[in-house]
Amino acid sequence: MKDLYHQDVVEMIERETRQYSIWSIEDPASPDFDEAYKVLHGAFGRTGEMERKEVIAGFLSSGPFRTASTGTFIKYFLLVVKDKNGVLCGVRDGTVLLNPAYAPDLCVVYLSHIYMLPHARGTVMSYWLRIAPIEIAVQHMAELHAQGKISLPAPGSPGKYFGMQINLAAEMEYFTPEERPSWERILFYGRGGFDAINPRHFPYRQPDFRDPEVIRVDGNMPVPFVLLVRRMGRERQATLPIREAQAIMRLIYDDFATHCEPAFLANSLELVLRRLEERAQRKSFVELLPLPTSSKDLHRLKKLFRYHVYTRYYPDAPETRRYLDSGIREALAKNPRYLEDAIAKIAEELDRRPHYVYGNRDKGFTWEGAAVPAGEERTEAEDDQRAEAYGSDGADVMDHGEDAEPMPSELDVRAENRAEAAFDGKVEPRSERKPEPRQERKAESARADARTPEQRAAQRVG
Numbered sequence: 001m002k003d004l005y006h007q008d009v010v011e012m013i014e015r016e017t018r019q020y021s022i023w024s025i026e027d028p029a030s031p032d033f034d035e036a037y038k039v040l041h042g043a044f045g046r047t048g049e050m051e052r053k054e055v056i057a058g059f060l061s062s063g064p065f066r067t068a069s070t071g072t073f074i075k076y077f078l079l080v081v082k083d084k085n086g087v088l089c090g091v092r093d094g095t096v097l098l099n100p101a102y103a104p105d106l107c108v109v110y111l112s113h114i115y116m117l118p119h120a121r122g123t124v125m126s127y128w129l130r131i132a133p134i135e136i137a138v139q140h141m142a143e144l145h146a147q148g149k150i151s152l153p154a155p156g157s158p159g160k161y162f163g164m165q166i167n168l169a170a171e172m173e174y175f176t177p178e179e180r181p182s183w184e185r186i187l188f189y190g191r192g193g194f195d196a197i198n199p200r201h202f203p204y205r206q207p208d209f210r211d212p213e214v215i216r217v218d219g220n221m222p223v224p225f226v227l228l229v230r231r232m233g234r235e236r237q238a239t240l241p242i243r244e245a246q247a248i249m250r251l252i253y254d255d256f257a258t259h260c261e262p263a264f265l266a267n268s269l270e271l272v273l274r275r276l277e278e279r280a281q282r283k284s285f286v287e288l289l290p291l292p293t294s295s296k297d298l299h300r301l302k303k304l305f306r307y308h309v310y311t312r313y314y315p316d317a318p319e320t321r322r323y324l325d326s327g328i329r330e331a332l333a334k335n336p337r338y339l340e341d342a343i344a345k346i347a348e349e350l351d352r353r354p355h356y357v358y359g360n361r362d363k364g365f366t367w368e369g370a371a372v373p374a375g376e377e378r379t380e381a382e383d384d385q386r387a388e389a390y391g392s393d394g395a396d397v398m399d400h401g402e403d404a405e406p407m408p409s410e411l412d413v414r415a416e417n418r419a420e421a422a423f424d425g426k427v428e429p430r431s432e433r434k435p436e437p438r439q440e441r442k443a444e445s446a447r448a449d450a451r452t453p454e455q456r457a458a459q460r461v462g
Helices: 006-017 033-047 053-061 125-146 158-163 180-191 212-218 242-256 262-280 295-304 306-313 318-334 338-352 380-390 439-450 453-461
Strands: 020-024 073-083 088-098 106-116 165-172 195-197 226-231 239-241 285-290 419-421 427-429
Touching: 020 125, 033 053, 033 073, 033 088, 033 106, 053 073, 073 125, 088 125, 088 242, 106 125, 106 242, 125 158, 125 165, 165 180, 165 242, 180 295, 239 242, 242 262, 242 285, 285 295, 295 306, 295 338, 306 318, 318 338
Parallel strands: 106 165
Antiparallel strands: 020 073, 073 088, 088 106, 165 226, 195 226, 195 285, 239 285, 419 427
16 A cells, blocks of 8 residues: 555545545435434344434434533534435434533544445445544534634644544444454444443443333333544554543533433443542543454454453343343353354454455565566466465465554553553653664765765755
């Protein structure tokens, strides 16, 4: 990829997205509203993870400048992707959240749901829908500032988010091998720069979105989820300040409070805030767990294994009891290496997928085998033998990024290009090797030194 000039990359993206368009649904009377909601409810409604249709319609009807009783500014967005023929390809919804009383320079973009229809999967639009809400957030902050509702640190710098810190937040189920989407979604967000807030410090639960009358009959059933965050421009930091974690939790639950009864939210909210207060007695930060991005770092799934997380941090949750009754206990008792074997199978599947891009030529060959010396010819069988001798056919080097590292032996070893918290609670980047001077500069310098004083003087005159 680095062989491409940066403008080539831009043109590649433009060509790929040219056949699609993103539309924002601003009113429930929009002709696209019913179909968009049907898509999201069909994907998430069966498990109680989707708000009711009248709730979504109410969000849109109330306009872009809703304000919660706590002072939180709330803007709901509903985006649809269509192809050049007007056929629906995907839907994304979420909320932009700000409250200067919680954190004056923080804007949280809560990514609620995303669903790509089968005929549009494998296109660039799933990634486009993940970052499109950032533009909505920037525009919303500018409008709030113009109305005097907030004061932006740098109102003349939209390219730097007006001096604000933007956090993308998403929630999803914990990993369990028998549910394929659980690891596919984690990989998707891991490749997008997201980390998981350690559930030991942040036992997050999504509220029960069913009708309140149904909840009163069947009981309140919040779902244990992992909360993922991408801190824009701060992705290399390995910790999250507790004050920022508290603000994220309060902002998201202020959004929930607009359509869920407070009594059904209180326990889940207080559980997390209480855990953060306990943590604050000893530390000023919570840990961010890096997510896997390829077959080479799937060991990161272990800290998000549903069985371990549920039994340790959600022991009394109704969902925990249902999960334990599903047969997972028996599977673990029968095979002590159940988790390791499952992760190995996932890695094998990922490695079988075709790769088209080499991340780093220094990590291995970009062709099969090695170059043939001048005057020497080899048969195809000899090429195969030579490839085996090198121990690689080039396929698995394509998963490595520019800074890829070998898989660590311990589960909690962090990548060296991230940051850690110093003892005083401040986040400081780890030391990094200084880049060597570019070879072209060295060569130019050597040529310059080789010239005579007369030649250098002639060049200056010229």
